[in-house]
Amino acid sequence: MPGEQPRFEPGTPVRGQYSKWGGARHHGADLVYLGADEHGDWLGDPVGNQWSGGPKSFESVSDNVLLVPPDRGSTAMFYSAHPEQAFELYCDITTVPVWDGTHVTAVDLDLDVIRRFDGSWFVDDEDEFAEHRVSYGYPVEVVAAAEAECARVADEIRSGATRLAMETAEPWFAAFRRLRRV
Known part of the structure; x- marks a missing residue:
């Protein structure tokens, strides 16, 4: 895909972890590195994936892709359509994400900007x-x-x-599907 040099080979396991200010644990999960483009690094979040460490643990009900920009105080999770999934896009406002090897961390600063599948936000x-x-x-x-x-x-x-358009995430959903078939 066009864009930036990938950080890792596609399919590399990575850990995404959010904390709260002061270091308190928040949600985190094991993810799959998909690649990079001009918007940042893209990670796959498979159906059934466990997110834990926050106030409530939860399981991903669909295959999703997470955009981790290199220089923005936010991350953006794009969701596949599913009857149990209310949102198409969930942007966490965070500190700028930091990579340490295959771990990416950010401090969740509470604010979220959310788009529903009907386009309302x-x-x-x-x-x-x-x-x-x-x-x-x-x-x-x-x-x-x-x-x-x-x-x-x-x-x-x-x-x-474009950065937050579902059309931008679609190639990464396709890359994730290809990786899951291998």
Whole structure:
């Protein structure tokens, strides 16, 4: 696929881990490296995958792909259509993700920008962000960066930006399907 040099060979197992501010564990899962393009690294999240470590563990109900940009304070999970899946796109507002070998980590900063399959979208967990910025003591620059990234992602969803278009994720879904057949 066009774009950036892949970080690993497609199919390489990787670990994605989100924490909360101050190092408290949050959700994490074992994922599959798919490749990279101009938007960042793409990871596969297979149906039945266990996400644990957060307030609730959950299992992926469909095959999904996760975009991890190299220089943005967000990640973007694209979901396959499934009766139990309410969202097409779930953007976590985070610190800039950091790679350490085959582990990628980011601090979840509560705010989420979510698009449903019908195209409608909303910002979620603004109340949690307001509470945690005080209880976790988010530094002023972290608050400003999270609010700016949330507004930027919302603008991209509103405008139909290529980075967050399902058409951009489709080649990565296809790559994931090919890897799963091997």
